[in-house]
Amino acid sequence: MEYARVTPVTGRSTLLIDGQALVMALGRPTECNTFDDLADRFLKAVLVCGKDYDRIDVAFDRYRETSIKCATRKKRSRGHAPIGRVIEDGTVPCLGRGVPFWLLMKTKQI
Numbered sequence: 457m458e459y460a461r462v463t464p465v466t467g468r469s470t471l472l473i474d475g476q477a478l479v480m481a482l483g484r485p486t487e488c489n490t491f492d493d494l495a496d497r498f499l500k501a502v503l504v505c506g507k508d509y510d511r512i513d514v515a516f517d518r519y520r521e522t523s524i525k526c527a528t529r530k531k532r533s534r535g536h537a538p539i540g541r542v543i544e545d546g547t548v549p550c551l552g553r554g555v556p557f558w559l560l561m562k563t564k565q566i
Contacts, residue, residue, distance in 0.1 A: 471509040473502060475516040484550065492546030 478501060488494045506512035 468510045470511040470513060471506045473514045475514045488550055490546055491543055491548050494550060
């Protein structure tokens, strides 16, 4: 994953990464069969992007039932039932074809 730095940074610096945006950018790499594989790929991307920084923060947000994002998501799902899945450990396989697990609505609720 390449990135372009707009302004040279001197001194101490922090990189803030939108975690879900990075997940979307990575997509579902074909070599990722389990959630361990996916986590390794995610961590590698974070470290590559943040190699020139003193600190890296990764932030994920959640959709509250009353938020506009949640309402929009419901409209876009067109009545498809979300799939809930417990990830006990990293050996749990990623879903096969179709919508990746991490894009489903249940994974975003509090």
